[in-house]
Amino acid sequence: MLEKFERIHLANLPTPLEDAPRFANETGLSKLLFKRDDLTGLAGGGNKARKLEFDFVNIIKGGYDVVITTGGVQSNHARMTAAAARKLNLDIKLVLGGADFKKCQGNLLLDVLFDAEIRFLIDDDENDHLNAAMEKWADELREQGRKPYVIPIGGSTGLAALGYVNAMKELSEQFGQGKVQVVLTVGSCGTFAGVILGAKLFMPNARIIGVSVSRTAEAIKTRTLELIKESKNLLEVNPEIKLDDIEIYEDYRGTYGIPTEAGKKAVIDCARAEGIILDLVYTGKAMSGLIDLANKGKIDKNVPVIFVHTGGFPSIFSFADEFNDMAKITKM
Ligand SMILES: Cc1ncc(COP(=O)(O)O)c(C=O)c1O
Known part of the structure; x- marks a missing residue:
């Protein structure tokens, strides 16, 4: 099955x-x-690698050219989605939220390495706010003629x-x-x-x-x-x-x-x-x-x-x- x-x-x-x-x-x-x-x-x-194997089939088959996802500032899901997007030659945008940071470290550093464009909600990691910011960004990209694929928080x-x-x-x-x-x-x-x-x-x-x-x-x-x-x-x-x-x-x-x-x-x-x-x-x-x-x-x-x-x-x-x-x- x-x-x-x-x-x-x-x-x-x-x-x-x-x-x-x-x-x-x-x-x-x-x-x-x-x-x-x-x-x-x-x-x-x-864990996200196992989950993303299914999402990226839809992304490739659907002809999407940019992936957007969201999570906390140290989101592993965001880091792994960024890596998967790069591996499959797609653009990557991340909406991250949480306490403000002084240095790009850990997962955030890797997001930067993958050249993810990041919008950061300072002191805010409410799921509804992160989702709203993601949907707004997807709309902006559509207006620019892009085809964004939105992966929900945690890829769940x-x-x-x-x-x-x-x-x-x-x-x-x-x-x-x-x-x-x-x-x-x-x-x-x-x-x-x-x-x-x-x-x-x-x-x-x-x-x-x-x-x-x-x-x-x-x-x-x-x-x-x-x-x-x-x-x-x-x-x-x-x-x-x-x-x-x-x-x-x-x-x-x-x-x-x-x-x-x-x-x-x-x-x-x-x-x-x-x-x-x-x-x-x-x-x-x-x-x-x-x-x-x-x-x-x-x-x-x-x-x-x-x-x-x-x-x-x-x-x-x-x-x-x-x-x-x-x-x-x-x-x-
Ligand atoms: C290291 C790690 N463990 C567990 C989880 C939880 O997985 P799920 O979001 O599918 O509940 C996450 C989610 O981000 C994670 O990054």
Whole structure:
């Protein structure tokens, strides 16, 4: 059923499924594996590569000449969309929002490297405002005779979520269909929707656990179910998934884009135990949720856990000040 959807090659697949024995030991889990979607490639890797493979088919077939998308100032989605646009010889415009910045660092630096034209909403990352700015820009471009293709925030559509239905098929081939708890970061919900639907189809014994980095649990449930419905219609499948089947935790998000102490600790501990880089905006917060949920007995320590590492490492460089006092450097 997935085969009938064309994809443009952007992601290096399958991504590895790696054991993390030292970090598992530190967190008291019997088994912890990382699904390394931080290694998809596309200018630093991450979950968006799988999603964009579907969007860019429409963009190329529809003869669009410029891609517009939006996100926070350290948006991984924006960086990867910019890379994909350049790879496919398309122009790229980004509407970014958030706290004003002094330096182009992390993802923003890469956006600049890809020569994305950027409109920046200072101190404003409200989704409605970002979308409105994007639509206004698209209108301006149409008036100039251009053909813009607008990708919504996070690239989350029912079509893009098929990238994660496919990821679950891939994971079932690597892990099998045994009992497992799959934990992932949730932002604009496309990845979560795909993982939930993919699990229903390919890993029926998997419990899917989302950790929010931005929206409330209630908002996530509603949006995720909408996306799942869209994906089900596209695939012409109909497994039953209800609002109450969606397991999501909102307590680890802090303020979107601002590091939390627990998230920072997870980033540091994971780097030191496994040599794996999480980030302070997304995966570090989700990992702090995984650890706390395991400590509270809400994640079963005796059942294997797979953490879907959705990427995001470039933003770590924009938070250099967070780590300065840890440096053990002797100048000789
Ligand atoms: C590193 C990283 N992880 C997770 C997510 C969340 O994915 P989604 O927006 O599909 O919920 C994002 C989204 O931007 C991300 O950049």
